[in-house]
Amino acid sequence: MQQSRLRVCVEKQLAAFKLSVEFEVGTEILVLFGPSGAGKTQTLNAIAGLATPDAGEITLDGVTFFRSDTDQPINIPARKRGVGYVFQHYALFPHLTAMENIAYSLWRKPEAHKHALDLLRRMHLAPLAFRYPHQLSGGQQQRVAIARALAAEPKVLLMDEPFSALDRAIRESLHKDIRSLQMESELIVIYVTHNLDDALAVGHRLALVSDGCVQQTGSPTDVLRRPASRESLRILGVRNVFEAKVIALTEKELCLDWQGLLIKASAQQAEVGEVVTLYIRPEMISVTSADRFPDRQSLYNKIIGRVTGCLIGQHHRTLTVRLQNECEVEVYLPGLADDSSSLSDGEEIELALPRDSVNVLSEKSAFHPVSSRQRNSRA
């Protein structure tokens, strides 16, 4: 599977921060995920040849697109790179029909018409061939944009927030299409998004990007399960992130001083005396009552708190609870009509916090350590 490889290493001083990314992609879908203004689009522009980095190197299978630090700097113009680009707002040519848009890159080729028709069918657009972009819906425009980029038969396809303006159902069907297109054409796909659902749905590999840097890469499951740094937690929007001090460490468990509250966690990498980042997934916490406490008590921390708010969501309710140590935690309660729905503000409740869901992030064990000082200087 891993025949083609794109190596990217670019640096560029931008108005608000410095872009400094390095990664490799094979024939797979790599998702660059991060908040708006993290430098994701700039990275794509550098790969496509629409922006010139200050330094670095970009190569595709031994062909150098860009190289700065040699006697003979290389900067191949965008038109010769053969990199397909699906722009954020599609950037379809408004004066051309869907068909003409798709055939744009083929105008000198005799088989252009047939090839464009094939792509139209492939993207379920055949009946819309002679419509202009403003006569198409957002999802249809997106399909035209993808077909147009693929018409030139690129090895690399860049997609910038491709589905940010589309409904959920359309996104899901487009995700499937992207996945199968990538497989069939053995494409290297770099997909930029700030929507985590999109990122997980489409990516074979996930790269977390913030402040112009790649903070962590890995399979979506790995990254979700083991965020490597506090920055990763922030990018992923992980809830209930706190600081705690390690007071004891055995083979089986970890004792933490969580701002005055003593809790136990299953054994993880850390050092005694170290101040670590602590995070607890809201769905792992449960509300209990004296008679209904889970059986194997030793596996849980029992914590008392006061309800400060309750928000109804699509899949769960979010309960905010102020603990005795004045920290506020979020708890996800499954379902909507459960007997605990009678919880009201100010009510005192007991929470069960499984030891193995108390996650600890030690700076010393961090995969890509990013100290808070560095972060501040970039911000």
Add this chain to the structure above:
Amino acid sequence: MNWSAFGLSLEVTLVATTLLFVAGLGIALTLARYRLPGQLVIETIINLPLVLPPSVIGYFLLIALGADSPVVEWFGLRLLFTWPAAALASAVVGLPLMVQAARAAISGVDPALENAARTLGSSEAEVLWRVTLPLARRGILAGLILGSARALGEFGATLMIAGNIPQRTQTMPLAIYDAVQAQRYSDANVMVLVMTLLGFISLWFVRRLEPPRGQYHISQTGADT
């Protein structure tokens, strides 16, 4: 109706329009694409004919085309008091209108579209020909029509450098002036009517060129700003 003046006016306007298209589009493209040193000065000079009295423009052109100018010395072109001089004067006064409209239209083309064309394998010339100019065509055409209409009505500068020689350099505006001077009002009335009609049609057409609402609207509803 002075038919020779009418014919001459058409001829002068046609040549002036050609000049306007070539020079105006070139200047508009350069101004829209590049930041030149002294850009503001260049733009101001191009716009000067909008505010200067025609006699001043005529005077400059007299110097530029006169006996000692490079045009005469190097190329042996003696344009003064011929109809090409009238065409040149007309083009100069029409130029600011053409440049302003064309430049606005070219700058108004979404750079993302030009970038898309580049990633699809287009050279800069191809981007210009297949994306930028087609998308800016309304503005360019509007500028050309306005410039031509202004060229057709040119009076003062033409009078100074081409003179008012019947059959040879007397265009419609000059013929109207002559007719009124000689109290040939019926002659003047017809020509005034023709000029007014042409002006009306030009402006009406320019107004028609404004794009219908929403046609070139590209969705900007993305969450990433």
